[in-house]
Amino acid sequence: MAAFFKKPLRPRRVNSIKNGPYQEKKQTHHPSQSLLLSTDIDSNLNYLKAIFQDCSDVIFREFLLAQNEQIKLALIYTDGLTDKTQISEQIMRALTLEIPMVVHGEEITRANALHFIKMKGLCINQVRESQKIEEIVSAILSGETVLLVDGHSTALINDIRSWEMRAIEDSKTETVVRGPRESFVETLRTNTSMLRRKIKNPNLKIEMTKLGEVSKTDIAVAYIKGIVNQDLVTEVKSRLEKIKIDGILDSGYLEELIKDNAYSPFSTISHTDRPDRVAANLLEGRVAILVDGTPVVLTMPYIFLETIQTPEDYYEQSFFTSVIRILRIGSLIASLTLPSLYIAIISFHHEMLPTPLLLSMAAQREAVPFPVFVEAFLMEIAFEIIREAGIRLPRPVGQAVSIVAALIIGEAAVQAGLVAAATVIVVSLTAMASFTIYYSGSITIRLLRFPLMILAASLGLFGLISGITIFVVHMAGLRSFGVPYLAPVGPIITGDLKDSVVRVPWWAMNKRPYLMGQNNPQREASRLKPQPSRPKK
């Protein structure tokens, strides 16, 4: 332990060497005191080596300039984040073999070496200079290659990053039949490039920051200037600035740290891995947050009705979309209330069922030993277990689980007389219904189903409706970055109803959503309704 605390060698211009998150935090608070390189390459190297002590993936390569062996050079980079061929070919080879001796009658000396190397030596397209140790360290860690030159207190930072990454694939969470299939990957730069490819406009701004005192994760805030409400961007950025956390491994961290209502089960920030969804949101005047290391991108503000909307809705014809959206509203309501409605009717309001149905229900339930609430509750929990198992299980055993699950829930439970067949129907219908809606909405609904079932079991239909009333009141009180969560229905915003439960054709949706796109409401020209041009006389 003593060695750990022992002070390493210190270069002349450096006051003290400390590493670890706490000290780095102190440095960021006092940028004026940030450490600078010295002109002595050995002390610089020692200093950096002390910082990267025990970091086996950081490579130090020292060598001499070919034409003037007095000048010592050093390359520092992180193995695995850089392109090794380029380092060998474009830096090492160039500097040790190919650099010209004399340029414009000037020879390489210690004094002009840096300039010489930058201008004539390096065959790299992106090179920048820096004197700050902090910047150099972060450059090395983010995959850039740093070149130190003896006698100069400036380092050359070469951008030849390259690392292993997943190929762009189909979206796993939101699949479509018609429309783009690509989804985001884990690399931030690739993700921003996908957005840029969709919106080729200098007004698409992608502002970078770093978050996470230890992890130093890159975060990009994307928006379209001129469409977005600038206050929204300021608000998003100020919420991000308040975050002090050790690491950000997924955008989910940010979602919980910046959402409006900390205790609400409803998410007021949308997340997606589809570039087209993000691009559409940006065009409507929303803000997106991209986090390095995750394909999940956050967009905000988010309203509740988006739960029943999918990107495909805008690609498929509008009549079909409208019908499907109404179907999804039905599914949303069913997945929330179907089990509780079943419990309420069976235990309190039999008179609501037509007599033949009532008789067959009674016959089914004759052999069942539990009250309907217990029965439905157990089946719901059984289903949740199967669903969870379906996500966590190792792929090869998937088949086994689905067969066992189908047997238990479908056949055996009914035949053994543990549950009525009707309960199985209700539970499976509920489950299917919950898959038709947007995932982050459906997990909330899944959660809220259980309190509703308890209410329905204790107060019948009255309890059910009261429960829904509480949910509606709660949602009416939510805001997502200033936008009421239940808009455009509560409050009613007439223009936005065009894209809510139904979707009118594109030629009629000529305004952006009122609450987000107020800044620049016109989305398209009016009178776009297609019609055949009149025959010329």
Next chain:
Amino acid sequence: MLEKGKIDSRQAVFLNITMIIATALLVVPAMTTAHANQDAWLSSVLAALLVLPIAWITVKLSSLFPGKTIIEYLEEILGRWPAKVIGFLYLFWFVHICSLMIREYGDFIVTAFMPETPLIVFHIVVVTIGAYTIKQGLEVLARTNQIFLPLILFSLVMIMSLATPEKDLNRLLPVLEASCVDIFKGSLAPLAWFGEISTFTMIIPFLKKPTEAWRIAFISILLVGFIFTLLVIGIVTTFGPSVAAMTYPVLNETRVINIAKVIERMDPVIMSVWVMGGFVKITFFYYVIVLGSAQWLKLSEYRPLTMPVGIILLALSMAIADNLLESIHFLANVWVFYAISTFELGIPLVLLIIAVIRGRGGNNN
């Protein structure tokens, strides 16, 4: 100002409609028919016309004292101590309506759906949800109502149209068989309910455009009168004058629906309408009481009063009548005259006269 939120004109219209229709639809058709028989719809139209002066006085008084509710501007009209007394009476009136409402709410559910559950359970549930809503402010109530009112109206339209096979327009004949006096008598019950528009005075200061108050009140009354008249016509064409003997004619209307033996037993729809509408109405009055009390006591925040007021409402709602018949009797025979003569029409009219004579208020000229 105590309430930070603002509501827009459409939300105000929606609130006014729910505030009146929610309970009127249940018991009032029977009260009207009791006097006017098959001419009940004429009484309803008459009531809508008669309520216009009430609305006008309410809005006029508010416009004299912009940004103030009745509890606050009383002081400018009458001076400090008389204002405290009248203000207290107004608060008492709101408490009275609200606890009656809660009682009606519970009575209906117990009578029609859950006879074995104690009344107080339903009262506790609705007051608790109301308190939760009030904690979040007027805006949230207005938004919730924007979701609920369309559902309520849709359900009513659905019930009325599904019962069409049982309807016979001849049951409206002969027109004007009842004397004008009877029609007038029949219009008093709806008038008392429509007159609840005078409570609008408590939220006029929180409108985004207070200058539109008269338009809002007028449109609200127009729509309420229209909906209620249709409702009365729908019920009378189904049952004829025997509606007078029913407690909840709309529920009976629902029970006659039987289409192809599949669409029948629509009672849960009426229950949903009642629970949602009743909730909004009770919460609205609850809110008005909480806000008014805070203004009467000159507090800087109204939310701390939510719980105490809720407990008072709960206790009063249980004590206000011994049983359903007593509360219906009170509503039909005492409430109607008491409401119209004093707080809906009488006191505001006197206040307006005093204000004009004493030249109080901002834009009197």
